[in-house]
Amino acid sequence: MSGPRFEPVRTVRAYERIVEQVEQAIESGALSPGQRLPSERDLMGQFSVSRSTVREALRVLQARGLVRSRPGDPNGAEVLPFSPDALQKSMASLARVEGLSLGELVQFRMVLDGSANLLAARLRTAGQLAEMQAAIERMREAVTEGYDAFSAADVAFHDAVARASGNKLIQICVEVVRSIVLGLVADRLADAPDREALMRRSIRHHEEVLAAVRDGDGPLAARLARRTMYDYYAGYVPAAERPALRALLDQPNAVPE
């Protein structure tokens, strides 16, 4: 005989309930970025828990990048606008724990950047095109200024493309993965002896990409973007991993070592 079927109850920690409530309030828009939560001492009243519990909940919310709290603030914790920081932290930690190789990261960038260019070629606005042009201009100026300025302009170009793709997810992932890759190779790029030649070649490549985006030739833009990325980073990727990168290029046999 089967009476009422009982299900195992899952004990839910008090601080988790608080996290849920606040999280939901933020996601539903009841709390919008810039607004402030009540102070911890107020919250302990509202939730009927101790301050320790409130604080543990706030720590979790803070770790997820949803709020920020500073001592001395006249109000409680501030609700933050979304930032990919938390995402980036998880992914950077993943990269270290899982031992993500530079090759995999670059490959992923090739995928994302290629697709972003494909979409940008078809969906870009005139203003976005101008931003890309301006970024290349800055890259040109920065050749003599040093690696940091060049890199910043380069980043601006790829960001403009990502925005033009019209897909926020692509935009965010581009940003996250790029920052990880740059963190891994920045010093090596900055110290490269043939730095200036590298920069000039990179600028030429970017111009080709831009031309394809301007002409609306998505597949070409994607192909060139992947090629640009490959040329720029392949030297830093262990030779054993390069074939996997070349698999994303369209004439893998035509690519010299």
Place this chain on the structure above:
Amino acid sequence: MSGPRFEPVRTVRAYERIVEQVEQAIESGALSPGQRLPSERDLMGQFSVSRSTVREALRVLQARGLVRSRPGDPNGAEVLPFSPDALQKSMASLARVEGLSLGELVQFRMVLDGSANLLAARLRTAGQLAEMQAAIERMREAVTEGYDAFSAADVAFHDAVARASGNKLIQICVEVVRSIVLGLVADRLADAPDREALMRRSIRHHEEVLAAVRDGDGPLAARLARRTMYDYYAGYVPAAERPALRALLDQPNAVPE
């Protein structure tokens, strides 16, 4: 005159220092998954802080998915193997906060799945090919069993492809984004009146993709994979967003509404 230049000191919370230390121990491999941290009462001794501070640090580590703690455990918190849970939480939260549309998510899946197939076509092993074949087999059987079984088999196929791509990052992102998409449309897919026809068509499409992967034709596999994804989800994406999805297909004009 310029004496020694002083830099503003950034006050670092005690619990953050603890998080850093433990995080670094895990990432460096000094603590490996399955091992256990000392108990909270031990840690407060080792770090010379109060238990509250230790606990806040542990909450952060737990929120990042690095450790788990259960009451009654004879030892301290358990170090977890990496899981994309934290990543998924950040991204799911992002999807809600930023108002990521279903269109963007599906578009992202088209990008990832397409690239995964492109790579898989060139890098797959025979065993991975067999896994994909088996997954399609299960999809076929599941047509009569119901949506859940079918969906599970479908997921298995895409996972096999992602694994065959050889890129862990692609693998993880595929998993994360898919779970979000399925969460958004699962009920609608399950309740579709023409469900069985949808399933059969989907199987046919998967077979075509598999054939291309088997033959090593990466670009074809990628194109078919994107098309398969589009056909499966386009009906649930607002009409206004569909053109952006079709921009990823190769003959956008040939795609009927």
Place this chain on the structure above:
DNA sequence: CTAGTGCACTGGTCGGACCAGTAGGCTACG
């Protein structure tokens, strides 16, 4: 009217206490 000083907040940290679980040793019973 302004410059300066407090005061009334904020979060960060501490220490101690109690509860509710669990695991494993110990005891008492068969």
Place this chain on the structure above:
DNA sequence: CGTAGCCTACTGGTCCGACCAGTGCACTAG
């Protein structure tokens, strides 16, 4: 002698009360 059961020594979860170091604002003294 073996085992079923209890009991203790842990664990984390929660609460309380306290103190400190910042911050912002109102109020006061010049």
